[in-house]
Amino acid sequence: MTTEIAKVKPIEELRMTLTRMQDQFKMALPPDITPEKFIRVIMTAVGQNPSILNGNRQTFYAACMKSAQDGLLPDGREAALVPFGQDVTYMPMVSGILKKVRNSDELSSITSQMVHKNDRFRFWIDGDGEHIDHEPLMFGERGEAIGVYALAKIKNGGLYIEVMDKAQVMAVKGASRAKGGPWAGAFEHEMWRKTAIRRLAKRLPMSTDKEGKESALEKVIKANDDLYEFEPQATEPSEPVTKPKKLAKIIKEKEQEIPEREPGDETETATEAPEGGL
Numbered sequence: 658m659t660t661e662i663a664k665v666k667p668i669e670e671l672r673m674t675l676t677r678m679q680d681q682f683k684m685a686l687p688p689d690i691t692p693e694k695f696i697r698v699i700m701t702a703v704g705q706n707p708s709i710l711n712g713n714r715q716t717f718y719a720a721c722m723k724s725a726q727d728g729l730l731p732d733g734r735e736a737a738l739v740p741f742g743q744d745v746t747y748m749p750m751v752s753g754i755l756k757k758v759r760n761s762d763e764l765s766s767i768t769s770q771m772v773h774k775n776d777r778f779r780f781w782i783d784g785d786g787e788h789i790d791h792e793p794l795m796f797g798e799r800g801e802a803i804g805v806y807a808l809a810k811i812k813n814g815g816l817y818i819e820v821m822d823k824a825q826v827m828a829v830k831g832a833s834r835a836k837g838g839p840w841a842g843a844f845e846h847e848m849w850r851k852t853a854i855r856r857l858a859k860r861l862p863m864s865t866d867k868e869g870k871e872s873a874l875e876k877v878i879k880a881n882d883d884l885y886e887f888e889p890q891a892t893e894p895s896e897p898v899t900k901p902k903k904l905a906k907i908i909k910e911k912e913q914e915i916p917e918r919e920p921g922d923e924t925e926t927a928t929e930a931p932e933g934g935l
Contacts, residue, residue, distance in 0.1 A: 774800030
């Protein structure tokens with residue numbers, strides 16, 4: 658028996674584990690996606706990107722479950738399973754986000770498009786609101802990517818636009834916790850478009866559900882936020898904030914007001930606001 662198990666190829670071992678997870682997938686998936694179809698799509702994705710087999714297997718299975726919970730197929734169009742260092746991460750694609758929009762009660766449409774150097778592009782704001790005019794160069798070389806925008810219409814007729822230049826997109830890329838991952842290779846422009854949609858989403862009037870939780874669309878848009886350092890990292894309670902020179906200066910200036918305290922005292926830590934910010 659041990660010898661037979663040892664002969665099982667990684668791809669077959671993966672298939673067997675996914676089959677054992679079939680009941681879990683069924684509970685998470687929407688009615689229009691069968692667990693059998695979902696597993697077939699996963700195996701196709703692995704076949705197209707064998708490097709997934711070299712990643713952490715637990716993160717792979719977790720990524721598959723997240724995809725099922727969002728009701729998106731990891732087929733490279735709606736979502737993707739992307740190696741990210743030693744882990745495998747679930748990444749909703751723009752098509753998957755647009756699929757979720759069709760189930761939204763607030764939005765009638767949403768899109769995100771790349772802007773290239775040789776396109777004709779204009780964005781302006783006047784008394785009537787935001788306006789955009791984009792004419793991609795259909796024939797010929799469009800040139801390098803210089804920006805991206807997202808545009809959403811809500812059902813009452815309102816229009817929301819978010820425009821980002823290359824420098825702004827690169828700043829978001831720079832917040833990635835890894836150098837490669839979804840920002841590398843074929844997925845890079847997909848990440849540009851998702852970045853614009855994510856920023857636009859902060860302004861959209863998307864309601865929460867009855868329990869006050871985020872809508873399904875919000876969850877998909879914000880997926881993978883843990884891969885970025887969008888917010889300053891909080892200091893661990895066990896690590897006292899020690900900035901000797903600055904604290905000494907403050908104490909000297911206010912020696913009549915501030916009694917002596919031991920380093921690491923909570924009041925002393927609060928003397929100086931944390932550095933950093935968005």
